Amino acid sequence: MIDISRKLKIILSALLTAAVMTTIFIFSSQNGTQSSGVSTGFGRWFLGILGIDIPPGQSVTDVKIIFGLNIRNLAHVFLYFCLGLSSFLLAESLWGVKAAPSPSRALLSALCSLAFGLIYACTDELHQYFVGGRSATLRDVGIDCIGIALAEICCIAVQCIIYCVQHKRAGKDA
Numbered sequence: 296m297i298d299i300s301r302k303l304k305i306i307l308s309a310l311l312t313a314a315v316m317t318t319i320f321i322f323s324s325q326n327g328t329q330s331s332g333v334s335t336g337f338g339r340w341f342l343g344i345l346g347i348d349i350p351p352g353q354s355v356t357d358v359k360i361i362f363g364l365n366i367r368n369l370a371h372v373f374l375y376f377c378l379g380l381s382s383f384l385l386a387e388s389l390w391g392v393k394a395a396p397s398p399s400r401a402l403l404s405a406l407c408s409l410a411f412g413l414i415y416a417c418t419d420e421l422h423q424y425f426v427g428g429r430s431a432t433l434r435d436v437g438i439d440c441i442g443i444a445l446a447e448i449c450c451i452a453v454q455c456i457i458y459c460v461q462h463k464r465a466g467k468d469a
Contacts, residue, residue, distance in 0.1 A: 304388040312381040316415065319374050323419050327428020331356070338366040364438075371435060372442040375412060379446025382408040401454035405447035412443035 325333065338355035342348075349358055356367055364372065386404035416439035424431035 301388065305385070308381060308385040308388045312378070312385050315374065315378045315381050319378065319415075319419055320422070322370075322374070323423050323429070324426060325429075326426055330429065334367050334370070337370075341366060368438050371438045372445070375416065375439040375442030376446045377442075378415065379408055379412050379443035380450065382411050383447060383450040386411075398451070398455050398458055401451045401458075405451050408450075409440075409443055409447055413440060416440060416443075 322330070322333075334356045335354070338358070342355065342358060342360075345360070347358060347360070349355055356365055359365055360369060383404055386407045387401075390400060390404070413436070416436045419439070420431040420433075420436055423429040423435075
């Protein structure tokens with residue numbers, strides 16, 4: 296029997312994951328013109344906040360912001376980071392109350408989340424193939440995986456810190 300708090304964790308993390316997937320799907324459903332318009336508008340706003348000027352001869356979406364990534368690439372990284380985080384929380388909530396948090400469990404949750412995110416990134420690119428003015432590229436799947444991997448690294452690090460703190464406290468209580 297599943298207790299109420301575990302059911303709530305499963306439901307909330309599943310809803311969060313579905314919301315992120317829906318957001319990605321909506322952005323991927325935009326045709327090329329719509330997608331460029333959104334990227335340009337957001338890019339102008341974001342570059343303005345950062346105080347970055349658009350070099351002559353470049354469009355807003357061509358400007359490299361960090362690590363050689365432009366605004367469109369960073370959007371992929373951000374959205375898939377959110378997917379990686381939410382799917383990690385879902386995987387963790389599915390383990391049950393009897394499975395104590397541990398680094399190995401966190402690693403397994405991260406691997407499940409990474410596989411899920413990779414599959415979703417591939418299906419998202421396939422979906423874009425059928426949208427006017429859009430294309431499907433393995434490069435985008437790779438960029439999506441960067442976001443997922445960053446989320447999994449953060450989640451594992453947090454789980455390991457929690458595990459170490461709990462075990463350190465348990466040692467002091469003994």
